[in-house]
């Protein structure tokens with residue numbers, strides 16, 4: 645039986661993101677000055693998180709309905725993970741290369757192509773056969789790489805402090821560390837491996853992973869809101885950190 649905390653953690657997470665997105669739209673102080681591209685980047689991230697959590701909620705709610713429904717829900721759950729990786733990468737690449745449109749488009753194009761490939765491999769039963777194992781592995785590897793490649797490139801171009809201001813690098817890395825911890829806890833079956841039966845209903849690795857995923861998503865959301873303030877200024881003014889902006893603008897010519 646699917647433990648109910650797995651349903652509630654992501655249902656409440658999806659509702660939390662939905663309500664905070666709607667609140668953001670009413671957040672006149674920022675919305676007056678936010679550029680269309682920056683608004684879309686934040687929207688893409690929030691949309692991807694909401695859909696990912698909603699698909700996970702669907703899977704955990706209906707997984708005990710029938711074997712067919714379990715398989716279908718499981719595919720949707722995986723599709724949600726691909727979508728949220730794509731949304732996280734797109735928003736990160738946008739802000740990392742806010743002054744370098746061609747690089748931004750190149751990275752978003754690569755991300756979208758690998759995410760599309762992963763989506764197709766997730767949904768088509770044919771590609772789950774062992775013959776496609778290496779291709780499947782490589783596609784997911786490329787998707788992971790396309791999330792971090794713009795970060796590495798941005799670090800070379802701008803350095804840590806400026807890139808951190810530009811795209812909220814610390815919250816991006818925070819999200820990565822928290823999600824990696826969640827995956828490790830899940831894969832290692834902690835803590836139920838040490839106390840069989842004790843955590844069947846609540847507190848088992850799958851619950852902990854859900855809570856960590858939600859925590860990571862909220863950490864990154866806070867980071868992205870800080871990034872918007874950096875680009876727009878807290879009261880709709882231009883950013884005041886002139887030397888850093890000069891450095892950023894200088895890279896337009898790169």
Ligand SMILES: [Zn+2]
Pocket residue numbers: 650700704850854
């Ligand atoms: Zn789950």
